[in-house]
């Protein structure tokens with residue numbers, strides 16, 4: 118599970134995250150939607166323990182991030198939007214190194230690394246340097262690393278960007294299976310089709326605040342557009358240029 122309560126992040130006078138509360142229950146895929154600059158990445162980085170909140174509380178799998186950061190971080194899988202990978206490692210070395218950071222070692226690690234390379238269709242590339250990987254291959258490698266230690270909670274920042282249809286399908290299937298096994302997944306995305314298709318609940322964030330939360334149907338009702346496509350609902354809630362306004366300019 119992931120629970121955040123009244124989370125705030127200020128950069129100087131600017132408040133990037135302004136009192137966000139949300140719960141991701143075991144087995145839930147929770148979509149984190151919002152326009153550019155709304156505060157999604159900032160929130161996810163705080164949940165991952167990479168950024169210190171100005172105030173508020175974060176609990177991951179019953180571990181309080183402030184009181185027990187190692188236990189909280191150790192039970193989470195985090196996939197950043199712009200991952201850093203040591204380019205001079207091979208895929209296999211990277212995964213074994215990453216596993217070591219999470220206390221995986223001994224005989225088990227080799228087998229687990231192979232399982233993940235197989236799952237993410239990277240086994241052929243085990244001994245190739247990461248610097249030769251395409252974007253999608255790097256993305257799949259980062260996922261393999263994040264799931265290596267079997268986390269019960271996952272925070273992921275825009276996982277579908279730049280993946281080919283096969284890669285996107287694979288990631289969706291992996292997330293679905295993990296959720297069926299009780300893993301809590303918080304996923305930011307701009308792909309509303311993905312949110313509609315996969316998320317049990319969504320939170321829409323605007324200027325650091327949650328402006329709508331619930332199932333996709335509940336959020337549509339809230340916006341007064343029960344039959345609208347989620348994109349229309351999203352634009353209605355977050356404000357976007359109308360076709361008429363665009364017509365007047367172009």
Ligand SMILES: Nc1ncnc2c1ncn2[C@@H]1O[C@H](COP(=O)(O)OP(=O)(O)OP(=O)(O)O)[C@@H](O)[C@H]1O
Pocket residue numbers: 128131133151152153154155156157158159160
């Ligand atoms: N280190 C920083 N210093 C100052 N402001 C920052 C910093 N990091 C983020 N911000 C600001 O916080 C706000 C939220 O940024 P954030 O990256 O969380 O948005 P986002 O919802 O992830 O957007 P996107 O959809 O574009 O990824 C933005 O206005 C950004 O400029």
Ligand SMILES: [Mg+2]
Pocket residue numbers: 157158159198274
């Ligand atoms: Mg972001």
